[in-house]
Structure formats: structure tokens, C-alpha cells
Amino acid sequence: MSDAMLTIEGVAKHFGEVSALSSIDLEISSGQVIGLVGGNGAGKTTLLRLMAGVMEPSSGDVLFRGKPVSSMRAKLGVVPESTGLYSRLTAWENIRYHSRMFGIDDTVAWNRTSHFAKRLDLSDSLSRHTKGFSRGMRQKTALLRALAHGPDILLLDEPTAGLDVTSARTVRTLVRQLRDEGGTVIYSTHHLAEAQQVCDRIIIVHNGTIRADGSPNDLLELTECSNLEDAYVALTSDKARARTEEPRSESKLARWWKVFLTGRTPDTVGGDDDE
């Protein structure tokens, strides 16, 4: 049995006839920052959701220390791209709600939150309602919420998307500090420069498959390129797939009727996450 913390074995994920991920095999060990890098629609968010146990794979297994990850969610800390904060609650109430769900005593959660809030420069805002929070403050609060119960692994979906330079740097610094303290972070991004700065290991996801997996230097050696951007282009040179494909059997009239009735275009079938 391997000493991997998170194991993904032969995982595929389909939404109807659309294949979001196929033949994914990964092992994630502790004490690393792992970057999931890929363009929009590549499958990063779906892969993260499988790792977070909120989705079940169509085939294959996602295991946390040998057990199905869906039964081990208490060991995970997740920051989805939408942050998911309740605007009528204060930042601390948002954090406390989640920590109580994880069975953590309020005092313990508060101490952990205070500790990380100082690093993220958010201590003064913990008692404020999150309604007026900036994107950066929301992201930081979501991070504090994910850390409050002391997870073994942190899953971050585009944690710096939409953040100003200072906030993005603060988040990246915290991620590195967590790694230095022995933590494990899986970090989804489509910024190569950011991945290079933060990640020990980069997994390039493209068209629902893993194109490369290794340290930034490994990727450069593999592609014989001088920088990661060129390496990424070389590894993903085939055309990115359309986000979804509509089944051919549906008539034009049926498609028009569906769009008329639902107001949604057919390409939302497989999910509208920013993959």
C-alpha cells in the first residue's frame, strides 16, 4: 500500500454523453503544493470536486488514505471558486458555522482563525457582515473557514481569481507558509506564473486528461522549452474541446424548444463551472 494521502485510480467522469474527465491516475503525497493547471473547460474544477467528494466518479476511485473520499470529507478543507459565504452572517459566524459542522469547539476554531486572520490581515473584519466584503476579503474569509477545523489537505479552486495584486500575494504567501509547516495544498489555477511561484508539482489538465505531471523543472525538461508558458503550449497543442457536445440525435426543433423553455443554451448540459 502506498503512502499517498490522496489516490485517484482510473477515474472518469461523464455528464450524460459528455466526457469531462477520462483515465485520471494520480497520487498526492503530504507536504506539497500541487497545482492543477489548465484552460477553461479543461476539467480542473471537476477534478477538484471529485477530490472534495462532492461528486462521484463515473468509474474509478478517489481515495483518501485508502478510504472513499466522500466518507472522509472531515479531513478536507475546500475553498470553491464561488467562496460560498453567507452575506447575512459575519465572517466569524460563517467560519464558526463550518467548524461546528466539523465538530470543532468554538474556542479552538477561534484560536485557529485568529492565528491565520493575522497572516491574512483580516483580524479587524471578522465581526463584520460579509455583505460588503471585497472579492479579496471574501476569498480570505473562505480560506479561514477551510482552515478552522485543521484539515489534512486544502483544496483551492482558483483562489486568486479576481483578486488585486496585494490580496493575491497574501494568499500565495499563506499557501507557501502552510506547505512549510507540513501542510498539503491542491491549487487550481490557469496562471502559469502563479503555479511556478507557488507549486512544488504541476499537473497539466487538458481536454479532461492529464498531459503532464511533475515539478516545474520536470515540465521544462520534458518539453525542452525555456519557460513554462512554452512548455504548456507544447503540451496542449491540440485544439481545446468545445465545453460540451450536444447529442446529435436531437432535432433542431427540439433544441430550439429546449432553449425557448429553459432560457439556457444547450452547452450548459455538463456543468457551468469555470473549468
Place this chain on the structure above:
Amino acid sequence: MMSESWRYIRVISAKEIIEFIRDWRTLVAVIVIPLLIFPALFIALPMLMQSEAAELDALTLEVVWQGDVEDDLHLKYQDLKLNLTFEELSDDAENLSDPGSDLDRLRNQEYDAIFRLRNSSGTWEFSILHLSTSEYSAEAKARMLGALYDWEMEVINGTLTEAGLEPNETLNPVKWDGNPEYADAATKGEQAGLALSLFIPMVIAIWTATSAIQPSIDMTAGERERGTLEALLCLPCSRVQLLAGKWLAVATITSVGVGLQLAGLMFAITYLASSSIIGVPSISWSSVMLLGIAILIFAIMVVAFELAIAMKSHSVKEAGSLLGPAIIFIMFPAIFTQFINLDGIEAFWFSVPLVNILLAMRELLLDRVILEHIVVWLVSSLLYAGIAAWYAARQFKREDLVASLS
């Protein structure tokens, strides 16, 4: 394991309730409106109507008297705050009810009414020309008709007496002896129970269904729309526990609304009882307990169903447009049930969805505890509530809750 499940449910419902009541509009919808609706309907509205009637009583109205003048009737009209103007009958009308040239005077509200009287070979003929859309005109007509009735009785009594007959015996040869109220075997409390049974089940059903809509949508489709659902699904609880937590929150909010509405109703009834308009209903404790169970099962079913529909929706707007019309499916049986005769009712009625609970509430408000009916509505309602909960659980387990977040 059980305590962990309960912790999840408790934490989720507490958070949902706190978040929900932090919106002042919710407080108005859940507390103020339910509390005031019945006192407003049963106390304030009659008071307003009385005040308006008193105002109308105090008015002096303009009336034209055309044709013959009868002295006794004239005397009665003088006591009615009518400002009378006397005129001759015009010849252009075919009969007394034909307004003829007086039509415009009424329509322009120059006068409130025109009274026409003619003695034709010993018979008095009359008409009151009026404008039914005018309250003043209707009031003038009502005052004159009342006086005319009294005068007519005096004329009849006089004629009968002249003929050597006793008026009361002649006009009322068959009469009820004693006070008819004393002949009713039902107590005042039972009569009050009957009156309440005609609308309390309907109020509870409709209010439970309507007041659960907003929190149901907010806690499901609202979560999807605001992007908070994914973080919630990452928590270690199962989706059934998540549903149970949200159900408890919606049920609590709805119960508070229904409870306050009933409190307002009880206050109104107590107020009316003090005026001897209605008695305080007498219901046994067993009926009260069964009534509570019936309402609880109804709430389980309705709230679970509404949560399921709302969770199925992709947006608050979609959920609203689905759940709004769905209320018809509650309202129709609620109204229909009021017309079902409870005496000798067949047991199968107590197994019809929604109708069964409403009938059960009606029966219990009449303090009729019939074992066969109780077993049928209890078993069938639990079955329907179970189906609703199962359907809601299915909606909460759907994978596209995450895959198609708004």
C-alpha cells in the same frame, strides 16, 4: 452516530433560522402579518364598518316626496333625518318606478332619493327612485323602507281591528314557543367549534403552504444562486442530513407563523366572546393533541415537497414560478373540504391526500374522536409525508446540484 446526525441537523437549522430572520422583511412576513391578520379581520374591520355606519346614520339626506302625502308616514319620515322637498307627480311616467325626467336629478346626485306615493282606489302605491351605486342613496332608501314597513303594519293592524280580528293571531297563526336558542342541544363551545372548523383547517393549510415558500426557496435555490451550496456540500454531513436541517428550519419558521396566526385568532375569538358574538370552543385534550399531530404531519409533507421543488429549480425565479401556482393544489382541496358533510362520512375520504388532514382537523375541532378515521388519516398521511420526504431526499442527492451551479 445519532448524536452526530442530530448535531448536523441542529447546526444547519440554527444557522438557517438566524440568517433568515436577519432580514426585516422576513420578520414582517413571519411575525407581524400572521399575528395581526385575524385581529384585523375580526376586530378592526367590524369596528371600521361600525364607525362608517354610525357616520352614515348621522347624515341628513336629501329626499323628494312626489304625489300624495300621508300624515302618519310623513311623521315617521321626519324622525329619519330626511330633508324632504314636496313636489307633484309628473305625468310623463308610465308607472311610479319609471324615473322619467327625474333620472338626471338622481344620476347627478342632486337628490339622494325620490319617494313617490299615490292612493289608487284605497290602495297605496309607492316607489323609491334611487342610485344603487351611491351609499347616500342606498341609505335613504333603507331608511324609508323601514318606516314604510312600520306604517304598513299599522295600516294592516287597523284594517284587521276594524274587521273585528286580533292582528297578532291573524298574522302569526304558527309560532315558535320560547327561545329557539335554548332548543339547540349543542353547547355554545361546540357551536364555536363548528364555526371554527369551517375555516381554521383552511387557514392552517394555506398559511403553512404559503409561509413555507419563501424560506424553502431561500435555503435551496437561493443557495444555488448565491453560490453557497458547493461549500455546503463539502461539509462532512450527508445530503439527507442537510435536507433534515433545512426542513427543521423551514418547519420552525412556518410553525412560528402558523402559531402566531392562531394566537391572533384566539385573541380575536376571546374578544368576540366577551361581546357574546361567539363562544370559546370546547375541545378535549386528546383532540388538541391529535390536532397537533395532524398539523405536524401536514407540515412535514408540505415543507418537504416545497423544499424538493425549490431544490429542483436552478434559480430563485424558477422556484418561485413553480411554487406559486402549486399553492392552488393546496387551496383547492382546502376549499373543497369545507363542503364535505362530516355526518356519516365514509372512511375513504380520510385517505385522500391533503383532504384527509383537513377533514381530520375539522373533525377534531368538533371534538369528534373516531378511531377508524384517526387510523386511516394517520397511516395515509404518514405515507404521503414519507413519499414527500423521499422525493425531497432524491432532489438533494442529485449530482447536478454541483455540476450546474448558477
